[in-house]
Amino acid sequence: xxxxxxxxxxxxxxxxEAREKAFDICVEQxxxxxxxxxxxxxxxxxLVGRIEALRRLAPGRYAAEISYDERVAGGEATxxxxxxxxxTSIKPGVRVERIRPSRGLLRMLPGPRFGVRGLRRLTGVxxxxxxxxxxxxxxxxxxxxxxxxxxxxxGGIDLIKDDHGLADQRFAPFEERVRRCAEAxxxxxxxxxxxxxxxxxxxxxxxxxxxxxxxxxxxxAGAVLVSAALTGFATMRExxxxxxxxxxxxxxxxxxxxxxxxxxxxFSHAALYGQLARLFGADASIFPNFAGRFAxxxxxxxxxxxxxxxxxxxxxxCFPAPGGGMSFQTVPRLVAFYGVDTVxxxxxxxxxxxxxxxRGCRDLKEAVAEAAAARRLS
Amino acid sequence: xxxxxxxxxxxxxxxxEAREKAFDICVEQxxxxxxxxxxxxxxxxxLVGRIEALRRLAPGRYAAEISYDERVAGGEATxxxxxxxxxTSIKPGVRVERIRPSRGLLRMLPGPRFGVRGLRRLTGVxxxxxxxxxxxxxxxxxxxxxxxxxxxxxGGIDLIKDDHGLADQRFAPFEERVRRCAEAxxxxxxxxxxxxxxxxxxxxxxxxxxxxxxxxxxxxAGAVLVSAALTGFATMRExxxxxxxxxxxxxxxxxxxxxxxxxxxxFSHAALYGQLARLFGADASIFPNFAGRFAxxxxxxxxxxxxxxxxxxxxxxCFPAPGGGMSFQTVPRLVAFYGVDTVxxxxxxxxxxxxxxxRGCRDLKEAVAEAAAARRLS
Numbered sequence: 096x097x098x099x100x101x102x103x104x105x106x107x108x109x110x111x112e113a114r115e116k117a118f119d120i121c122v123e124q125x126x127x128x129x130x131x132x133x134x135x136x137x138x139x140x141x142l143v144g145r146i147e148a149l150r151r152l153a154p155g156r157y158a159a160e161i162s163y164d165e166r167v168a169g170g171e172a173t174x175x176x177x178x179x180x181x182x183t184s185i186k187p188g189v190r191v192e193r194i195r196p197s198r199g200l201l202r203m204l205p206g207p208r209f210g211v212r213g214l215r216r217l218t219g220v221x222x223x224x225x226x227x228x229x230x231x232x233x234x235x236x237x238x239x240x241x242x243x244x245x246x247x248x249x250g251g252i253d254l255i256k257d258d259h260g261l262a263d264q265r266f267a268p269f270e271e272r273v274r275r276c277a278e279a280x281x282x283x284x285x286x287x288x289x290x291x292x293x294x295x296x297x298x299x300x301x302x303x304x305x306x307x308x309x310x311x312x313x314x315x316a317g318a319v320l321v322s323a324a325l326t327g328f329a330t331m332r333e334x335x336x337x338x339x340x341x342x343x344x345x346x347x348x349x350x351x352x353x354x355x356x357x358x359x360x361x362f363s364h365a366a367l368y369g370q371l372a373r374l375f376g377a378d379a380s381i382f383p384n385f386a387g388r389f390a391x392x393x394x395x396x397x398x399x400x401x402x403x404x405x406x407x408x409x410x411x412x413c414f415p416a417p418g419g420g421m422s423f424q425t426v427p428r429l430v431a432f433y434g435v436d437t438v439x440x441x442x443x444x445x446x447x448x449x450x451x452x453x454r455g456c457r458d459l460k461e462a463v464a465e466a467a468a469a470r471r472l473s
Numbered sequence: 474x475x476x477x478x479x480x481x482x483x484x485x486x487x488x489x490e491a492r493e494k495a496f497d498i499c500v501e502q503x504x505x506x507x508x509x510x511x512x513x514x515x516x517x518x519x520l521v522g523r524i525e526a527l528r529r530l531a532p533g534r535y536a537a538e539i540s541y542d543e544r545v546a547g548g549e550a551t552x553x554x555x556x557x558x559x560x561t562s563i564k565p566g567v568r569v570e571r572i573r574p575s576r577g578l579l580r581m582l583p584g585p586r587f588g589v590r591g592l593r594r595l596t597g598v599x600x601x602x603x604x605x606x607x608x609x610x611x612x613x614x615x616x617x618x619x620x621x622x623x624x625x626x627x628g629g630i631d632l633i634k635d636d637h638g639l640a641d642q643r644f645a646p647f648e649e650r651v652r653r654c655a656e657a658x659x660x661x662x663x664x665x666x667x668x669x670x671x672x673x674x675x676x677x678x679x680x681x682x683x684x685x686x687x688x689x690x691x692x693x694a695g696a697v698l699v700s701a702a703l704t705g706f707a708t709m710r711e712x713x714x715x716x717x718x719x720x721x722x723x724x725x726x727x728x729x730x731x732x733x734x735x736x737x738x739x740f741s742h743a744a745l746y747g748q749l750a751r752l753f754g755a756d757a758s759i760f761p762n763f764a765g766r767f768a769x770x771x772x773x774x775x776x777x778x779x780x781x782x783x784x785x786x787x788x789x790x791c792f793p794a795p796g797g798g799m800s801f802q803t804v805p806r807l808v809a810f811y812g813v814d815t816v817x818x819x820x821x822x823x824x825x826x827x828x829x830x831x832r833g834c835r836d837l838k839e840a841v842a843e844a845a846a847a848r849r850l851s
Binding site for chain 1: 497501502503504505506507510511513515516520544545547548549550551552554555556558559560561562563564565607609610611612613636637638640641642643644676677678679680682683700702703704705707708710711726727728729730731732734735738739740761766767768769820821824825
């Protein structure tokens with residue numbers, strides 16, 4: 096039976112201790128039972144995780160690659176996450192660094208439906224990064240948000256997303272909002288000849304998320320936003336795979352910060368924002384840019400972009416979508432840093448640039464196109 | 474409009490910086506928009522979070538109580554979590570310490586259906602802690618797991634839970650497992666005259682979790698186990714509130730470890746394992762005991778027990794359910810530490826004690842009853 100593997104980093108003073116800790120993960124993540132008391136040989140030899148490699152990363156820190164029999168995950172995305180990091184998430188000093196999916200795992204987690212190429216096809220944008228703005232502040236009516244969407248789209252922005260805090264509040268109920276905003280973007284597209292997509296936030300309780308994704312598509316939204324740490328990652332996967340939803344999926348990191356908050360626990364940035372978001376269906380993975388009001392480092396942001404693109408069987412690459420700290424001044428630097436296959440999120444900066452949002456969008460698009468052209472020449 | 478509030482601890486060198494950071498949370502968790510650019514007065518004055526109190530906890534560390542208008546949560550559990558700790562989860566050095574729900578919030582998050590009293594009524598256990606064992610290792614057939622359940626129940630254990638890694642794997646498919654295990658426990662109960670409950674793991678993808686909870690009830694399970702960090706917390710709430718499921722809910726911490734992994738980020742142990750698990754419907758909250766193979770301290774474990782019991786409107790108290798490190802030797806100490814209203818999980822220790830599981834259960838129950846009696850006398 097094929098095995099997928101996970102590389103964990105772990106704290107240990109020397110190799111013997113590291114091997115013990117790695118073996119402990121093998122047991123904890125599968126049978127969770129005293130190894131010496133397991134009487135069935137196939138359980139001991141096949142179901143228990145297996146140390147495939149162990150190496151020292153730095154003084155006191157080791158990397159252990161552990162493989163798991165696909166049957167342990169049992170064809171379920173939640174149980175896959177449980178094998179990946181269920182109880183071990185509670186152990187100190189263990190971090191998920193890299194996932195190496197097997198073919199069977201990829202049948203369950205085939206990744207984004209559209210990916211970089213698909214999203215470029217839908218937006219018609221080539222040769223430059225995509226630009227995404229956000230509808231806010233919360234408290235505006237659906238009508239006012241739609242008016243804002245219209246002005247963004249008229250300025251030629253590529254993607255307009257709901258702020259992730261827009262749920263189904265009375266001041267802008269979901270159904271009215273998605274209908275009005277999708278219609279406003281369609282109207283602007285007719286005027287500009289563009290193909291701006293409205294990214295509707297469908298994050299909601301349990302089965303409601305999928306229902307909203309389907310409603311969003313019927314209303315003419317172009318993509319959906321899912322805060323997977325709020326809905327559960329498996330719900331994002333369901334939205335991505337559902338043919339009646341069938342829209343590109345933007346992963347939002349709300350409530351996910353704890354996964355990367357401790358340097359030696361949780362997930363590496365690449366594994367969470369790159370691999371995991373992608374395996375669970377994200378066509379674009381939103382994360383806080385290093386220059387912004389959050390605390391990700393340049394190296395962490397770079398690793399996320401790598402995780403969005405690294406080879407994983409037939410899984411499509413997704414867009415890294417850094418947000419925060421984007422201004423007209425920083426555009427060239429950010430385009431050079433992240434590369435052309437990036438979605439840049441700009442929120443407050445656009446409002447600050449000019450009272451004329453439409454003009455602000457045009458200026459920004461021009462600045463990004465120039466930066467992308469300069470990068471090609473250099 | 475009523476407001477609920479959250480106390481965050483945050484890192485700041487002095488009070489002015491602390492106030493700035495607290496204000497930043499007020500904005501980030503609601504409008505996520507440059508405050509000075511908000512034109513609507515009601516949004517600025519009502520929707521934006523409000524600093525209710527600010528005090529120094531220790532050098533470099535402050536506590537900020539921030540209140541939020543109930544309308545921001547919009548009556549949805551996922552959006553409540555987003556307001557509680559959405560983007561702020563990504564900011565360094567901010568931790569959720571305590572939640573103070575408002576009455577409106579408690580209508581949405583009414584807490585456990587059964588609570589301590591309800592679960593005591595169902596199990597018929599008074600005056601001593603409840604004992605819970607686990608069906609494992611993974612890899613056993615449904616028939617073998619049921620046989621194990623029978624032997625546990627015959628020994629008078631109060632609760633028998635699926636290991637949280639038992640999902641719907643081929644070696645013990647969910648429906649067959651729940652049917653056989655529930656039947657085995659019923660059979661033992663008829664023989665002993667006891668009221669042991671089988672706690673079925675229903676953790677699954679999206680809407681499947683609720684379906685399994687309903688199936689479990691129809692099959693005669695006595696309670697369900699939900700790993701809320703895998704399913705999404707709102708899914709656990711749905712299971713707890715659903716009348717067709719309608720069974721006691723055990724919260725399992727798989728995949729939740731990152732929330733408490735960093736000392737100054739994420740959640741306090743009391744807020745996560747106590748308040749949050751309870752608000753989202755847990756009748757018992759499972760967490761790693763300080764004496765076991767995980768790393769929670771005594772103080773953290775004590776705070777969890779407090780969080781399970783502290784006053785929150787009409788929300789019922791739930792059982793703290795420490796697991797790990799429980800042996801016959803440690804029973805008296807643990808009963809003294811956690812108190813009588815506790816569910817003690819014992820897994821490997823029971824298998825180690827004696828090859829005769831039924832006898833092991835009897836011995837353990839006796840030891841716990843003695844410890845509880847000794848505590849009453851002391």
